[in-house]
Amino acid sequence: xxxxxxCNELRPAHIGQxxxxxxxxxxxxxxxxxxxxxxxxxxxxxxxxxxxxxxxxEQFTQAASLxxxxxxxxxxxxxxxxxxxxxxxxxxxxxEVGITAFEVLNMAEVLPFQIDDPEAAAKVxxxxxxxxxxxxxxxxxxxxxxxxRSKVAIATRSFMDEQGFLEVETPTLFKxxxxxxxxxxxxxxxxxxxxxxxxxxxxQFKQILMVAGVEKYFQLAxxxxxxxxxxxxxxxxxxxxxxxxxxxREDIYAxxxxxLKRVWKTALNMDIPTPFKRISxxxxxxxxxxxxxxxxxxxxxxxxxxxFRASTFKVFSGTIANGGVVKALNAKGLAGATxxxxxxxxxxxxxxxxxxxAFIKVENGEWKSPIVKFFSEAEKAALTxxxxxxxxxxxxxxxxxxxxxxxxxxxxxxxxADVLKTQGKLVIDPKQFNFLWVIEFPxxxxxxxxxxxxxxxxxxxAPVADDIQFLKTDPKRVRGQHYDIVVNxxxxxxxxxxxxxxxxxxxxxxxxxxxxxxxxxxxxxYMLDAFKYGAPPHGGIALGFDRLIAILCGTxxxxxxxxxxxxxxxxxxxxxxxxxxxxKQLRDLYIEVKAKPVTPPAPAPAK
RNA sequence: GGGGGUGUAGCUCAAUUGGUUAGAGCGCUGCCCUGUCACGGCAGAGGUUACGGGUUCGAGCCCCGCCACUCCCGCCA
Numbered sequence: 167x168x169x170x171x172x173c174n175e176l177r178p179a180h181i182g183q184x185x186x187x188x189x190x191x192x193x194x195x196x197x198x199x200x201x202x203x204x205x206x207x208x209x210x211x212x213x214x215x216x217x218x219x220x221x222x223x224e225q226f227t228q229a230a231s232l233x234x235x236x237x238x239x240x241x242x243x244x245x246x247x248x249x250x251x252x253x254x255x256x257x258x259x260x261x262e263v264g265i266t267a268f269e270v271l272n273m274a275e276v277l278p279f280q281i282d283d284p285e286a287a288a289k290v291x292x293x294x295x296x297x298x299x300x301x302x303x304x305x306x307x308x309x310x311x312x313x314x315r316s317k318v319a320i321a322t323r324s325f326m327d328e329q330g331f332l333e334v335e336t337p338t339l340f341k342x343x344x345x346x347x348x349x350x351x352x353x354x355x356x357x358x359x360x361x362x363x364x365x366x367x368x369x370q371f372k373q374i375l376m377v378a379g380v381e382k383y384f385q386l387a388x389x390x391x392x393x394x395x396x397x398x399x400x401x402x403x404x405x406x407x408x409x410x411x412x413x414x415r416e417d418i419y420a421x422x423x424x425x426l427k428r429v430w431k432t433a434l435n436m437d438i439p440t441p442f443k444r445i446s447x448x449x450x451x452x453x454x455x456x457x458x459x460x461x462x463x464x465x466x467x468x469x470x471x472x473x474f475r476a477s478t479f480k481v482f483s484g485t486i487a488n489g490g491v492v493k494a495l496n497a498k499g500l501a502g503a504t505x506x507x508x509x510x511x512x513x514x515x516x517x518x519x520x521x522x523x524a525f526i527k528v529e530n531g532e533w534k535s536p537i538v539k540f541f542s543e544a545e546k547a548a549l550t551x552x553x554x555x556x557x558x559x560x561x562x563x564x565x566x567x568x569x570x571x572x573x574x575x576x577x578x579x580x581x582x583a584d585v586l587k588t589q590g591k592l593v594i595d596p597k598q599f600n601f602l603w604v605i606e607f608p609x610x611x612x613x614x615x616x617x618x619x620x621x622x623x624x625x626x627x628a629p630v631a632d633d634i635q636f637l638k639t640d641p642k643r644v645r646g647q648h649y650d651i652v653v654n655x656x657x658x659x660x661x662x663x664x665x666x667x668x669x670x671x672x673x674x675x676x677x678x679x680x681x682x683x684x685x686x687x688x689x690x691x692y693m694l695d696a697f698k699y700g701a702p703p704h705g706g707i708a709l710g711f712d713r714l715i716a717i718l719c720g721t722x723x724x725x726x727x728x729x730x731x732x733x734x735x736x737x738x739x740x741x742x743x744x745x746x747x748x749x750k751q752l753r754d755l756y757i758e759v760k761a762k763p764v765t766p767p768a769p770a771p772a773k
Numbered sequence: 774g775g776g777g778g779u780g781u782a783g784c785u786c787a788a789u790u791g792g793u794u795a796g797a798g799c800g801c802u803g804c805c806c807u808g809u810c811a812c813g814g815c816a817g818a819g820g821u822u823a824c825g826g827g828u829u830c831g832a833g834c835c836c837c838g839c840c841a842c843u844c845c846c847g848c849c850a
Contacts, residue, residue, distance in 0.1 A: 197813085198806035213810065234800090253810055262808095276801060279784050283811070286799070289785060293842050346850030366850085393849045394774095513776090517846060624850040679850095734843060 167239045167269055174210025176244050178260050185263060186241040187212055188271070190304065191232050193282045201229050205240055208309055213253070213262045214240050220266050228270065234282060235274035235304075241267045281305050292725070296739040299730055311727045314433050315715045319386060321432040322406055325425050331382040331408070336371035338364055338388060343689050345625065347391040350401070358756035364390035367708060370693055372409040373626065373664055376704040377696045381411045386711060395734045397723045398656075398713055402732075406714075408661070409706030415647060415663060418707055419444075419603060422651055422659075426601065433718040434597075442601040442651075450604050451569065455493075455576020457607070460655025461600045463583055463592055467493050467575050470563075473548040479540035481524070485565040493564050493571045496553040497582040499591045500560035501527045507585060511562065514577045518570055523578070524563040528555055535561075580655070596720055602652045606630070609646035610678060619678045623648045626671070627662040628705075634670070641678055651709070658714060661707025668697040 169188040176185065189207035196202075201216040216229040220242075232238065242265040253259035278298050279290045287305050295302040302308055323333065342349055342363035349363040365371075367389045375383045387407040395401065406425075410417065423440040430436045443461075450459050453466045471491045474482040482492045497503075503511075508525065515523040526535040526549075538546070553561060562578055564571040586592035609629050610619045619641055621627065629637060633644040647663035665671045671694060675686045686694070712724040725731040732738055752759065 193810075195809045195812050196806090197809060200807040200809080202809050202812085204810070215808085217807080248808065251808055251810085255810080259810090276783070280800060283799080286785070286811095291780090291784085291842075294784080296842095343850095347848080369850090391849060394847085396849090397844075399849070514846095517776095621850055626850095733841090735841085737841095739842090 167241055167267070169239065172209040173205055173207040173212045174257055176212055176258050176261050176263070178246065180244045181246060181261060183244050184241065184266075185244055186239060187214070187263065188239045189237070190274075191234055191236045191238060193234065194232060196230055201226075203229070203232065203238075203240075205238065206304075206306075210258065210306075211256060212258045213247075214242065215262050215264050217264060220264060225268070229265075229268070232270065233274065234277060234280075235301075236270060237272040237274070239269045239271055240265050277301060293733070293739055296725075296731070296733065299740050303729065308726070311715070311719045311721070312729060314719055315727055318429050318433050318715060318718065319711075321428055322384075322386070322425065325428045326384045326408075329382070329421065329424070331384045331410075332380055333385055334375055334380060334383050335385060336365070336368040336375075336387065338390075340365040340371075343370070345689070347393055350390045350392050353755040353757055355754050366391050367405065368407050369624065369626070370690075372407060372706060373701075373704065374693065374696050376409055376411045377699065377701045379702075381702075383407075383409045383706075387708075395732070395736060397725075398716070400712065400724060400728065400731055401736050403724070403728075404711040405659070406709040406711050407706070408708065409704060411702040411704040413663075413703075413705060415605075415649060415705070418649065418661060418663075418705060422707060422709070423601075426651075429714070429718070430599070436597070436599075438599060438601065442603050444603040444605055446606040447604060447608065448606070451572040451576070455572040455574070455579055456655075457604055458650065458652045458655055458657045459602065459604075460580070460583070461602060462594050462598055462654055465495060465497060465579050465582065467495050467572065467579070468552050470494050470548065470552065473545055473552075477540070477545060478542070479537060479545075481537075482563075482565050490565060490567050491571050493575050494549070494553055495562045495575045495579055495582075496555065497560040497562060497578075497586070498556075499558050499586065499589075500582055501529045501558045503527070503560055503585070511578050511581060514581065515564065515574045518566075518574045518577075520564060520566055520570070520574055523574075524565075526561040528557055528559045528561070531557065537563075599653055599717075604650040604652055605648075606645045607648045607650075608642065609633075609644040609648075610641050612642065618680050621674075621679065622646065623660065623662055625674055625679060626664045628665045628670075637673060638677065647705070649707070651707070653717060656713060656717060657710075658717070659707055659709035661705065663703070663705035666697065666701040666703045668694050668701075671697065 167186045170185045171187060173187055173189050187205050187207070189205045192204040192206035192211050194201065194203050199218065203214050203216065204211045205214055216226060218226050221229070240263065242263040244261050244263055247260065247262050279287065279294055279301070281287050281301055281304055284305070284307060288307070303312065326333070339352060339362040342351065342361060347366045349366060352362040352364065354360040354362060368385060368387050372383055385407045387405055388402055389405055390402050392401060393399070408421070419441065423442055427438055427440055430438045445459070447457055450457050452469065453459070454461070455467050469491060470493065471486055474492045475486050477483040486492060512523040524535070524537050526533050526538055549555060549561065555561065562575065564574040566574065583592055587594070608622055609627060611622045613620050623646060627646045627648050630645040630647055636643045648660065649662065650660040651658045665674065672686070675681050675690065676683055712727055715727040716722070716724045719727055721727065730738065730740065737743065
């Protein structure tokens, strides 16, 4: 009995037809003399009815033994439901199938957790869901996520194809290039002590492809980073990797805007307006305290430096005298913040090296604050005006070096927004998507501990042409041709126009990043070689595909949009990896394990 | 590497100040039920309170250790 329809297909128009549905028993309502079974497949579900007058007694008994998630093939006639028994919650709710024959393809044991009730299933502990991922993925919510992911991948490929891009696969057994993220290493059996590394990104290959004349490359590339995980970070992940020749930044902006337009249309049937707004790194920090601002709500940072330059409050004026700034933030309506919430904010501030967090609670027409007694009338007036202070507000201050002060308040701003959201005082439309290009990042940052410059993006990023002159004299001033695409406070991706002249690249490596020439040769020699033979000017971008899908699916965790994700410690609960290997495997790889194997914990109950 | 949170029945949770035999809903098992869709009714089974120590007359609860999961900082060119 092959299926004739899927479980979300039958409508009143099919009434009278004999059909066969295949799928899983979603739920069963056994009324004794009549059994209802909702059969579910990937597409949806349909109510079927087992009536003793249509079946042999043996068949009816067998039907009564079916439980959740048994696999069945059901044949019967589509009919109207009796008056008053339509189910408006499901698309097939106007009809039902009166079963005349069926086949049990497989029985199912009692489930470790229920998957038929969306609310209950959503509350199940994530480790249980991960251990039984094949059950978790049957839930319609998870199936939908996989579907969105597939649709978006295909839309991306067809869009990129239309734009003249070639999809090229690059190796996942690559060379260790220990700049940036820690790499996963793969030992080489053929030569003791040598290793491949899994790529953190196809960065170098895609630039070489430009030298190879591919001109327009893209790939849905798997990338690997051996760093600690977060809700939005997995050790292996997928990025939409793009590189083009003979272009400038505007070409990338236009391309990505077109791609995202297509993606939002495909996934959500939404028309997103383009072009996207642009904001400089400096402005983003000044206004939002972060380089990936969430602009769906205001609560912007305000600079109070000039108002407090001559203040008698030494904490502020002293910081300013040392070249620092005073920034303030009005958390509207948060005057009622609890002690705990204020402490959390203070901890944030302290984790950035601040001594504390100054605040003013505006309650009952009064400014409650340990510091306000030090403020002059003029200073108070400036605060009132610039911060639009009203009853019920909470004002927070950071006095520090510019970047620090901004970042502290940036964190606090997000924290306050979360608190206001849970209090219902801040409501954000889930259908709102604020796209933003963040541009004009500094090319280099300075590492005080190691006393050297580092690339704020990566060492292949081209400086803004006007700033090349400052490379050797005033590196801090050099802006990079780097851009990030941000939506709703999430960094969706980033890229840059690359350096294509070997001499500029050499200057960056050797003079600024202070990598010794022989090491540069060892690590990037092949790339510098390639650039000698006619490298076109080029640039590109990479979008975090998992994050993109998470945003489209409205989930916080990328684990919800990855079929088989790892836990926060990088393990797979379903397959129990990583695992120990046999001594022979280790011998073949010339590897000796020094650390004592951990005494295996009680193994998870095998089911 | 650091900080926070969680761990009690298959699942989700409760258990007063440390005090009787650790409870509930769902699920599961049995019986009844021909219009349910969170079906309903009756009865029942199901627990090494993650694990190992300790304090105490007495520990799910307090202390120490440890494991797992999770969130954040560091890290993620």
